[in-house]
Amino acid sequence: MRRAFKIGLVLVAAVLAATPLPRGRVEAIYSRGLYPALQPWLTAVSNVVPVALFDVVVVSVTAGVLLLWTMRLRGLRHRNGKVAAVGGLALDTAAIAAALYLWFLAAWGLNYQRQPLREQLDFNEQRVTRDALYSFATRNIDSLNALYRDAHAAGWPELADTGRVLQPAFVVAQHDLAMTWTAEPGLPKRTLFNFYFTRVAIEGLTDPFFLETLANQSMLPFERASTVAHEWSHLAGYADESEAIVIERFRDSQALLEHGEHVAALTEPIIATASVTGELLGELSPKLRAKMTGDNPQLFWLYKSM
Numbered sequence: 001m002r003r004a005f006k007i008g009l010v011l012v013a014a015v016l017a018a019t020p021l022p023r024g025r026v027e028a029i030y031s032r033g034l035y036p037a038l039q040p041w042l043t044a045v046s047n048v049v050p051v052a053l054f055d056v057v058v059v060s061v062t063a064g065v066l067l068l069w070t071m072r073l074r075g076l077r078h079r080n081g082k083v084a085a086v087g088g089l090a091l092d093t094a095a096i097a098a099a100l101y102l103w104f105l106a107a108w109g110l111n112y113q114r115q116p117l118r119e120q121l122d123f124n125e126q127r128v129t130r131d132a133l134y135s136f137a138t139r140n141i142d143s144l145n146a147l148y149r150d151a152h153a154a155g156w157p158e159l160a161d162t163g164r165v166l167q168p169a170f171v172v173a174q175h176d177l178a179m180t181w182t183a184e185p186g187l188p189k190r191t192l193f194n195f196y197f198t199r200v201a202i203e204g205l206t207d208p209f210f211l212e213t214l215a216n217q218s219m220l221p222f223e224r225a226s227t228v229a230h231e232w233s234h235l236a237g238y239a240d241e242s243e244a245i246v247i248e249r250f251r252d253s254q255a256l257l258e259h260g261e262h263v264a265a266l267t268e269p270i271i272a273t274a275s276v277t278g279e280l281l282g283e284l285s286p287k288l289r290a291k292m293t294g295d296n297p298q299l300f301w302l303y304k305s306m
């Protein structure tokens with residue numbers, strides 16, 4: 001019976017991993033049904049715990065599996081039927097992996113299979129024209145210049161304050177995306193893997209088991225807001241990386257944050273509309289070129305606080 005249960009668990013996980021689910025159903029039942037019921041309280045509970053629960057999962061599962069193998073293999077020396085014993089051990093390990101995978105899917109991972117954001121919003125690719133991108137870039141340059149002074153005066157928030165600064169903008173962004181619920185923001189927590197994050201340049205991670213926001217504590221000041229906003233997009237149920245980046249940029253906040261957003265948003269249309277052969281930014285329209293010369297735009301000095 002127990003053996004049948006373990007085999008069943010592995011089979012269910014394998015089938016779910018191999019079979020794409022209908023996106024419309026996932027959107028309706030999970031992303032707009034179960035997940036909005038689960039996320040606010042699971043993140044709220046995780047926020048109260050000072051340590052990263054993600055670390056607890058990783059450390060205890062790793063230690064548990066090592067212990068299981070060590071104890072069972074030690075017992076084997078005196079027994080026959082080694083093949084069957086190792087088979088049982090492999091099944092136990094596969095069942096643990098399957099249980100973790102199912103937990104991942106239920107707590108967050110099914111969001112990977114929801115309807116794409118571009119199908120949910122009033123998005124029309126025909127409107128993304130060269131002219132539209134130029135005027136978008138021009139608007140950004142005007143905003144950059146208008147925000148320059150306030151951005152300098154505000155400075156960068158500390159990591160611990162970043163959440164508080166971003167929260168109003170996070171609520172607005174969710175409302176603008178026509179979300180029918182409001183996600184609970186995660187406190188940017190330190191993880192045991194901070195050293196690894198720093199080594200491989202990971203700024204943040206969303207814990208898919210307890211819906212926590214994990215943040216690299218040695219992030220540079222100007223990375224903090226966009227990283228936390230990015231991980232919060234994941235908490236709001238946008239698992240897809242490009243969609244999380246859309247929401248990370250799609251926030252409206254204090255001058256400093258807006259400024260950072262405009263710097264990033266400005267780069268994209270310029271690169272997208274330029275032929276990047278010859279000069280660094282290719283050929284700009286005369287209007288955009290006029291905006292780019294002289295004292296404009298006054299980019300915020302990113303390394304100011306280093």
Ligand SMILES: [Zn+2]
Nearest residue numbers: 230234241244
């Ligand atoms: Zn991400």
